[in-house]
Amino acid sequence: MAETQERFNPADANQLTRQYLDSFLLEMRQIDADLPDTSLQLYGHSFRTPIMMAALSHLNNCWPDGMVEMARGAAAAGAVMWSGMGDDDELSRICDTGAKTIKIIKPYQDEDLLLHKIRHAERCGCIAVGIDIDHAFGHKGGYDNVLGYPMTPKSAQRLADFVRSTSLPFVIKGVLSVQDALKCADIGVKGIVVSHHHGIMPYAVPPLMVLPKIAQAVGKRMPIFVDCGLSSGMDAFKCLAFGATAVSVGRKIMEYLQKDGAKGVEQGVEELTAQLSVAMARTGSHSVGTIDPGVLWRKDW
Numbered sequence: 001m002a003e004t005q006e007r008f009n010p011a012d013a014n015q016l017t018r019q020y021l022d023s024f025l026l027e028m029r030q031i032d033a034d035l036p037d038t039s040l041q042l043y044g045h046s047f048r049t050p051i052m053m054a055a056l057s058h059l060n061n062c063w064p065d066g067m068v069e070m071a072r073g074a075a076a077a078g079a080v081m082w083s084g085m086g087d088d089d090e091l092s093r094i095c096d097t098g099a100k101t102i103k104i105i106k107p108y109q110d111e112d113l114l115l116h117k118i119r120h121a122e123r124c125g126c127i128a129v130g131i132d133i134d135h136a137f138g139h140k141g142g143y144d145n146v147l148g149y150p151m152t153p154k155s156a157q158r159l160a161d162f163v164r165s166t167s168l169p170f171v172i173k174g175v176l177s178v179q180d181a182l183k184c185a186d187i188g189v190k191g192i193v194v195s196h197h198h199g200i201m202p203y204a205v206p207p208l209m210v211l212p213k214i215a216q217a218v219g220k221r222m223p224i225f226v227d228c229g230l231s232s233g234m235d236a237f238k239c240l241a242f243g244a245t246a247v248s249v250g251r252k253i254m255e256y257l258q259k260d261g262a263k264g265v266e267q268g269v270e271e272l273t274a275q276l277s278v279a280m281a282r283t284g285s286h287s288v289g290t291i292d293p294g295v296l297w298r299k300d301w
Contacts, residue, residue, distance in 0.1 A: 073269070
């Protein structure tokens with residue numbers, strides 16, 4: 001029996017994101033093309049790929065000690081590791097794998113806890129730290145509460161205080177407008193994640209749709225990262241073409257983790273990077289920072 005196709009829901013931000021990603025086609029530019037350089041330079045470190053882990057949490061249902069296992073795979077693949085919600089011991093063990101890690105912290109109402117986690121990220125040797133601003137509000141009105149921890153929105157001034165509180169590059173995750181991107185740049189943020197947190201709001205604009213305007217506004221002032229529904233090297237190519245510095249892949253890499261642990265994660269990153277390399281080679285794109293957005297054509301039929 002044929003599988004039932006998922007019915008399109010126009011309010012589902014994840015379906016909208018997938019539809020928009022798939023609406024772009026690539027022209028080929030073969031003359032003067034060569035094998036591309038997929039390496040990434042970020043925060044003083046060198047990586048073999050712009051395919052990064054997403055800021056995930058609680059992966060023990062995929063593999064025992066799943067976050068640490070994912071970090072082992074990221075380190076082996078020469079990729080950036082990201083860490084979301086988790087206790088201090090887990091982050092210490094993630095960093096002990098040798099994975100270059102960016103720690104993202106929830107917008108806790110308890111700002112002493114938030115500052116404690118920033119300090120801990122510094123001690124662990126994270127390469128950057130930041131806040132997940134799109135988890136401030138709940139789905140039923142009022143502020144969010146995650147695993148018993150109350151959340152609150154943060155003003156630009158308060159975010160600026162956190163930026164100044166650390167010597168690490170500070171990243172804001174959950175930017176989905178030029179307005180917020182400019183506010184981040186103005187307070188000294190050193191990286192933003194263009195994201196709707198896997199459809200946290202119905203009808204949220206696809207990250208790729210707003211990315212070109214954000215890149216034009218702040219791309220020369222900070223790295224720009226993208227996540228939400230990315231599942232292939234071709235998806236990564238499209239984001240890089242429109243101005244992303246690097247991309248985060250979550251659920252697709254979780255499939256590799258669940259199948260074969262750290263070895264699976266390493267394999268997954270390498271496979272997606274190979275897909276990216278093919279797209280770059282066939283479009284005459286010599287490096288991740290020089291992809292011409294003109295190779296993308298919007299499907300209009």
